[in-house]
Every structure is written in C-alpha cells, then in structure tokens.
Amino acid sequence: MAVAGCGSHTAQVVDRGGATVAVANVLATVEWSRTLDAVSTARVVINPDGDCCGRLGRVTSWRNRLVIFRDGKYVWDGPITNISWTLSGIELSAKDILAWLDRRVVHETKAFTDVDLMDVAEWLIDDGFRPDDPGHAIEVIGPAGVTGSRSYTQDIGQTGDWLRQLAEAGLDYTAIGPKILLLPETFMQSVGRLSDADLPDGLEVAEDGDSLITRWIVAGSDDSGVLGDAGGMDPFYGLHERYVEQTEITDSRSAQESARARQRTSASVPVFIDTQEVTISPEAAVDVPSLVPGWSLDVTSAETCRKVTQRLKIVGVKVSETGGDENTAGRESVQVQVAASGAETA
Template sequence: MAVLGCAQEYRAVIHWRGGSLPFTSPGVSALTAVSWNRTLSDTSEASITIAKGSAGAECCAQLGKVEPFAHDLSIYRDSELVWQGPVFRVTENRTRFVVEARDVTEWLARTVNTTLLRYVSTNPADPKRQGPVQEIAESIIRENLLGGLFASGPDWPRMVDYIVRQDDTVTARYEKDGSLDNEIWIVPILRILDEELVPRGLEYTTVGRALVLGRPQTTADPAQARLTLDAFAGDVEIVRDGTNAASLVWVTNQEDQDISGSQYGVSGVVSAYYGRLDYLIRTTAEGLTAYDLWQIARGSYTGRNPVPTSLRIPDGAGLAATAPVSMRQLVPGVRIDVAATGMCMGLSQPYRLSDVDVDWGDNGENVGVSLIPLGDPFVGDPP
C-alpha cells in the first residue's frame, strides 16, 4: 500500500532552460526552506531559500548568474522530481538568496498565439479537425511551439515531449478566426486554454515537467486513494453549500437590453430530489453556436448535482505521514475518496484533488491538500 511518508531531505537544482542540463545546485545544508504546489487549471509556483553563509563562495558566485527564463528550478523530494519550471525572480539580501519559479504553463502565458484557430473539419486526416477538447489544446500548443511564427527554435521550452492527455468522449468544435475565417487571434496561448477550452471541459495541471491535459473526473472514474480522517493531521471542516448547486446549467450570449439573435445551451437533468434548480452563465464571447454554448454548459455542470459537499483543511493542517497515498498520486484532478466517520453528516463520498501545497523547513514537511466535489458522469445529448 502506498504511503505518503515524510521527506528525509529536499534538494534543488538550477538547470538551463529545458530542465536537463544542470547549472548549479546548492548543498542540502544551505537549503533552509522549500515551498512548491500543484494546482488545477492554473499556474503553480515554487521557491527555495538558500543561506549564503552555508552555500560557499563558489555556489554564491553561480547563484549570482541565475537568470529568469534562462534557467529552470527543479525540486526533488528525496530522489523524486516533484516540481520543475522556469525561474521568474531571484532576490538576495545579506544573509540569504531566494529563487522563485513558475511551472511550465508560464511559457504558454508568455507565448502569443500565431496560428489559425479553426477546428471545424470532420475529416479524420485533417490535422485541424473536430475532436476532444484535450486534443485541440495539444494541437494549439504544438503548432505554436514547434513551428509558430517568431519561434526561437523548435520547442524552445522543451514542453511538447512531456504532454500527457486524458481525452473526453465528446467531440468539440472550436474556431476563433474572425468573420472571414482567416484571422489569427493574437493572445497568449494560456488565455486560449483558460477562456475558450477550460469552459468546454479541459482541465490542465503539471507534475514535474509533464503538462497534463485532462477532463473532469466523475464517479465513473477509479479512485487514486481512499482516506479517512486519520489521514489528516489537524482539524477538517465539512461544508455542504448550495450556492453553486444546479440540476440545470444554462449558458447564453443574450444581453440584458438587446435579446434579439441570441442563443442558449442547457445541460443537466431535472432532479426529483431538488426539483428544477437553475444556474445561469452569461458569456460575451462572439460567434458561439448553440452547440458551443451546450459544451460550456456541460463543462460547467460537474460538481453541481448533487449539492456539493466540500472538505476543507484549515491552514497549517495537512496530510499525515501515514496517509495511504503517495506523492505521485497527488495529481490535481484525480479522484480521492474520503470517509469521515463520527461526524454528524456521516460523510463518505468521492472528491477531486484541486491543490497540493507543500512547505519544508526547520519544522519538517507539511503537505496540504484541497478537495472539491466530484460529479456524476453526464449522460445528456447535445442539441
């Protein structure tokens, strides 16, 4: 059985961009603090703090040459690479040197799209065709990083070989190419993912250097771990909150004043238990079809029915070293089941892991997690 355990040591290596060629590595004794996280559909960050007095003159001289985006920070928990990404800030004072970095999705935030976003073809031989939203996301990333306009070299961040996909079963149709179907949307790649593809059902995260393009897990997916309250060091809070609950999710491009020519998409099933419980999303995006709006509604339905029950872990609490889950299994988006016996709510239900927050220092290691509700698989048909 997998067990989280307690890290014996943390080690940090500064690599040249790409994460394979080492530049410098402060000694373990000089490393006084490490923090890193993993997060769902957002950019994670990490930092290391180095005591200059313990680092030595040679290491200090090398640290003084660390350049944002020319170097990557790699963090190892014992011998396992747990985090890697480009350095974005270095700070020095009289006694310490701090290196801060963001995961590899920062390259997508700093690379502007230069390709035509038109995925409407139904021809299987067409490289730009309708397909799972995860496939479309990978296509956009690859086309920009491997041969996009102004590329400094094929895959200069060294990302495309580390893309992992878990495709949805629904075919997505996506275009953002102007009224003449030939305009290029000049925005960062990450904005395309966040504003256009995440609402359609894409989830992304990073583990080490890997970029995971996935889908929301449901009760039909297997659990990576099953935890009881004994797996948590500290208190927990169970919150059943109906604020975002819904049996039907509506998405419309209708404006408040001018309602002509508008469309809508709806997803869900009216529940005999809750009755009709609507949740409305308005979008100002242009050129959306009824199918596009349905896709957004479907992507927004997960975790709203039944009424979501969240498990909150207050700051300072975290997983116990005896928790039956390994660090490799703590990937944002995966299903983790929790049974909270002895509580009035009698909680025993599946969750999705949304965040992992790790701090290591003089007091040892603390591994915090955040869990969000998991929904049933959607079985409705598109319009």
C-alpha cells in the first residue's frame, strides 16, 4: 500500500529544444501545485555553486522549462515565466503547459454540431498549439456525456478562455507535465483515503455559499438569439439565478445542455475540505504523485462539527519543501483540497 512519505525534491532547467540547462540537487525552497480547470504554478529558490551559477545566469523566461522531481519521481513541468537573480541565489517561477493557451487564439474558423464536448476540447487544445507546439499530449479519460454545438472564429478569443467555458459546461481538465488530462465531470475514481489520523493538526470543512445557483440562463451567439434555461426555485435554498453569455453556442439544444450542466454542479452548496498549512501524515494511505485533480479521495472526518464520510473530488494540491541541504531533507508540507458539489452528490 502506498503512503505519502517524506519527500525530498530536486529540479532541472530544460531548454525548449530538450537539452538540460542546469541541474539543482539542493533547493532552498520548492513549491509546486496542481489545479483543476486552471493553470498550476511552481517556484524554486536555488543556491547555486560552481558552474551551476553560470548556467543559471542564462535561463530565459518562456524559452526554458522548470522540471521538478520528488524522491526521483517526475511530478511537475512547465515554462519558466519569472526569474529573479539575487546575491544569495536565483528564484524561478513557472506555470504548467496550460499557460500557453492563455497566450494563443483560435487559428481556424470551426463549427461543431451535436458532438460530445470532449471532442471540442481536444480540438481547441490542438488548434492552440498547432502553429508552435512546445510538446503537448492529450489523454481523454472518457466522454463528457454532454453534447452540443459550438462555433469558433479565427483570431477571436483566447484559447484558454474558451477551454474554461467548456469546463463550466460539463467536463474537467488538468495538466501533469506536458500531458493535458480531459475528464468527464462525473468521474469519481479514488486514488486513496484520508481520515483524522492522517491529519494530526486538523483540517477545515467549509461551504462555498457564493457558488450556489439554482437557476441558470445561458445565452448563445447574437446571430442565433438562443437561450437555455435550467433549474428554478429550490424548496430548501430558495431562488438563486445567474445569466451568462456563451457566444460560441449556436443552437437552443446546446444552450439548454450548458444550462443543465451548470445547474447540476451548483444546485447545492459545495462543501470543501482543505488541509490548509497542515502536513498530511507520512503514513497517510496516499501516493503523492498520484494526487491528480479530477480524481478523488475517500475522506472520513469527525473532528469538526461538520462530520464527513464521502468520496470527494481533488480540486487542488500543493507541495512544498524548505530548509534542505546536501545531507538532510527539508521539511515537507503536502496540502490537498477536495470538494463535493451537486455533480458528486448526484
């Protein structure tokens, strides 16, 4: 059985062409994260020695990638976006491969009619990278189960924004290195379990009341003039309405499907469990590299007044280590955020 353990990190700076620019076996600080339906980040502080300093002086944003290993296992990879050189070392900040899509536009006018939204997401990603591909891959875990019609116009809108709109209509995505994972919103496969014994310093259970919407109205493109409507007054929560425009939607059925998907995930107040700054016990029955947003954890907690025994979706992971040296690993903190929404309880 896998356990979290106490990890030690190393890093590499890799050129866009694949050559290794520098290797950092000792990190003063390292932080890396994984995020559902969003761009994740990483940061390292390196105290260079010997020839490493000269190599790190040539590091360039967007040309070079930061690659992070935990106990020798590959856990994070993405383009360096900010660099700070000081007398004591160098700080590198990076974002995962999805950050490129926020700097890309649609390169081809394209219309989809009554297709699974996963097909649309695949096309958007491939189109975004087509003119200049840093080396991406797509893995589809399963169909979204939501069909619709979408239309995109060349040079209109950022690809990352279009992908986030699809995620609000029935699918999830996350990045692990160069691979972009596309998952149905209802995917609930567990990769481990957590109990109060695995969280010796406690945890926080919170409700996000701002996310509650009981009725959605989705408007399509101006030319189509279509509206989709789902939900209504809830006998428990009352009426909470939201209107959104999705200009890529071209027919009434697609607008209706989008409204239903949104209403399904927001019809009850989402419950989040956050380990905050707490270190998960090294004996916890989880494999840290397997903590991927979109997968789930079985969580049992009775320590707070809000008791939880439920399979919950991972929505965020953050791992950090500080204070290590050549002979001793630093102090590691593994934080995970899981959530239940209307999609999970359904």
